[in-house]
Amino acid sequence: MKVLVVGGAGYIGSHTTYELVRAGHEVVVLDNLFSGSTKSIHPKAKFVWGDIRRKSDITRILAEEAQSGHPIEVAMHFAARLIVPESMAKPLDYYENNVEGLRVMLEALIENNIKNVVFSSTAAVYGDPAIPECSEDDATIPINPYGETKLACENMIKWAAQAHDLNYCILRYFNVAGADSSLEIGLDKDQLTHLVPLIMQTALGIRDKFYVFGDDYDTIDGTCVRDFIHVTDLAQAHVLGAEYILSKGESLLANLGSGSGYSVKQVLDTARELFEVPYEISPRRPGDPAKLIADTSRIKSILGWEPKLDIKAIIKSDYEFRKKLG
Numbered sequence: 057m058k059v060l061v062v063g064g065a066g067y068i069g070s071h072t073t074y075e076l077v078r079a080g081h082e083v084v085v086l087d088n089l090f091s092g093s094t095k096s097i098h099p100k101a102k103f104v105w106g107d108i109r110r111k112s113d114i115t116r117i118l119a120e121e122a123q124s125g126h127p128i129e130v131a132m133h134f135a136a137r138l139i140v141p142e143s144m145a146k147p148l149d150y151y152e153n154n155v156e157g158l159r160v161m162l163e164a165l166i167e168n169n170i171k172n173v174v175f176s177s178t179a180a181v182y183g184d185p186a187i188p189e190c191s192e193d194d195a196t197i198p199i200n201p202y203g204e205t206k207l208a209c210e211n212m213i214k215w216a217a218q219a220h221d222l223n224y225c226i227l228r229y230f231n232v233a234g235a236d237s238s239l240e241i242g243l244d245k246d247q248l249t250h251l252v253p254l255i256m257q258t259a260l261g262i263r264d265k266f267y268v269f270g271d272d273y274d275t276i277d278g279t280c281v282r283d284f285i286h287v288t289d290l291a292q293a294h295v296l297g298a299e300y301i302l303s304k305g306e307s308l309l310a311n312l313g314s315g316s317g318y319s320v321k322q323v324l325d326t327a328r329e330l331f332e333v334p335y336e337i338s339p340r341r342p343g344d345p346a347k348l349i350a351d352t353s354r355i356k357s358i359l360g361w362e363p364k365l366d367i368k369a370i371i372k373s374d375y376e377f378r379k380k381l382g
């Protein structure tokens with residue numbers, strides 16, 4: 057299949073491109089390089105600079121590929137802003153980039169008769185759920201603009217699919233971490249906020265100490281519980297999802313996590329079995345739900361997908377990637 061990966065220079069988009077190429081698919085990457093980097097784009101993928109909010113940038117590629125006699129069959133969207141505290145400070149930027157960006161992209165796809173869309177959504181659409189094991193039919197009550205914009209995007213896709221006969225694969229990510237086995241790509245940002253990279257930077261001596269945000273939650277050891285999924289497992293689910301909607305002509309909305317919960321302390325202790333990680337307990341971070349775990353039965357049964365890499369593999373690959381970065 058031939059796939060347009062919008063946001064293919066970023067963390068998840070680049071890993072998905074690697075898995076698409078490994079599975080023998082053809083990839084065209086569109087990215088404005090706002091947070092992505094050209095060095096993350098697989099050498100076998102074609103790269104075109106462009107901004108998702110400018111329809112002509114998208115239609116130009118779609119027309120070019122169609123003229124080549126081998127048109128784009130599936131479009132994947134990874135071009136979202138995704139930092140929760142930033143979304144609280146700049147909600148309108150999030151609406152503009154995430155919601156308006158997707159609206160423009162859908163318009164371009166529909167006008168060019170591209171019928172298959174894969175969209176990265178998030179567990180943040182569930183907000184602070186009453187039952188921590190989230191299933192796709194649970195209530196969606198986001199507690200920040202980031203989750204709110206992703207939910208608006210999900211709904212826009214569903215309505216557009218109904219009106220214009222599209223197939224969609226919407227995947228709600230839980231806590232993604234780790235790096236590709238080649239160590240060519242990983243989460244490479246200046247200002248990291250996520251748990252695993254911060255623990256690994258501490259293990260490498262880039263940070264003096266790791267801070268555990270709160271140990272008085274109602275969980276196994278008082279620290280928050282999350283569902284960690286290796287980025288390669290997550291990327292492979294996208295390949296299967298795209299193949300599924302294209303071959304079956306059906307749509308799918310599914311959680312994408314490992315289905316297992318680990319507390320912050322358990323992740324830290326797993327890392328400390330391998331590396332020295334000085335740490336300190338600090339106050340809670342505002343807006344953190346105590347426990348978020350994916351019910352993964354839907355994606356497993358429909359796509360036959362299973363995560364292969366566990367929390368140790370996630371930690372090790374992030375460490376190796378960061379060590380290589382220096």
Ligand code: UFG
Binds near residue numbers: 250280282320
């Ligand atoms: N944490 C620490 N110390 C740190 C960083 C994080 O204790 O230095 C804790 C957080 O308080 C939280 C847990 O580690 O309890 C995970 O935090 P992350 O920032 O790594 O991830 P989040 O769970 O906040 O959010 C991530 C994505 C969201 C997605 C969510 C779904 O960033 O987009 O997972 O579970 F919605």
